[in-house]
Amino acid sequence: MKKGLTIIFALMMAVVSMAQERRVSATMYGEFKPSVITFTDGHKSSQPLTNVFLKNSSLLYFKGDNVMEATMDNILAVDFDDRHFVTIDKKLAYRVAQVKENELYCVELFDQETYERNIRNNINFSNIDFLNMNPSSFQNASVDIVGSTTTVDMNNEEDFKLPVFRHFYMRLNDNWVKVHERDLGRVLPKEKKTMMKRIMAQPNFSWQREESLKQLLEAISD
Numbered sequence: 001m002k003k004g005l006t007i008i009f010a011l012m013m014a015v016v017s018m019a020q021e022r023r024v025s026a027t028m029y030g031e032f033k034p035s036v037i038t039f040t041d042g043h044k045s046s047q048p049l050t051n052v053f054l055k056n057s058s059l060l061y062f063k064g065d066n067v068m069e070a071t072m073d074n075i076l077a078v079d080f081d082d083r084h085f086v087t088i089d090k091k092l093a094y095r096v097a098q099v100k101e102n103e104l105y106c107v108e109l110f111d112q113e114t115y116e117r118n119i120r121n122n123i124n125f126s127n128i129d130f131l132n133m134n135p136s137s138f139q140n141a142s143v144d145i146v147g148s149t150t151t152v153d154m155n156n157e158e159d160f161k162l163p164v165f166r167h168f169y170m171r172l173n174d175n176w177v178k179v180h181e182r183d184l185g186r187v188l189p190k191e192k193k194t195m196m197k198r199i200m201a202q203p204n205f206s207w208q209r210e211e212s213l214k215q216l217l218e219a220i221s222d
Contacts, residue, residue, distance in 0.1 A: 027052060028051065028054060033049070033081065034046065035079060037059070037077075038077040039074050054110035056090075057109055059075060073090065078092060092107070096168075103170065104169075110163065170184070172188075180207065181196070199216045
């Protein structure tokens with residue numbers, strides 16, 4: 001790839017044998033897909049095998065047989081067949097909705113600490129850091145690049161969901177704002193704050209519900 005991509009090894013999914021096989025997937029897509037990368041200098045690069053690493057919402061790509069993690073400083077946007085991503089604070093955020101010139105974006109991040117705590121509370125699975133394995137660890141582990149992006153097969157009896165948290169942002173008048181009452185309240189004019197409070201008063205409103213946030217975006221974009 002062009003400039004902006006460093007040769008940083010990243011492990012997304014590992015199959016590790018302990019008492020039994022346990023498979024972990026921490027990418028947005030179940031398989032690597034083509035994408036078009038737009039760099040901050042305007043240059044575009046098409047890549048055949050790419051994915052989004054949920055540990056830090058960075059871009060992954062293949063270089064030969066190795067999976068690499070891109071340096072996000074120079075990446076402006078990434079387009080997959082189903083989603084348009086932009087870089088916010090060095091993280092890939094996908095577009096959820098657009099109303100006029102305003103947009104709603106979402107960053108999905110895997111919470112490793114929560115995952116490890118859940119593992120300790122549910123099954124005997126300790127001393128495994130599947131996202132920070134050294135290459136030498138592959139002597140006892142094999143890479144699986146095809147799998148679910150939202151579940152973990154821990155015991156072949158039921159799926160154990162990965163703790164992936166969503167963080168929403170709005171682009172309002174070309175400025176990025178975190179989607180939260182306090183942050184939006186700082187930038188919205190008085191009449192828009194009133195519209196926001198009306199949406200918030202709806203019984204099914206949630207700051208984590210896409211439909212709620214879409215309604216909010218529409219209300220403050222009129």
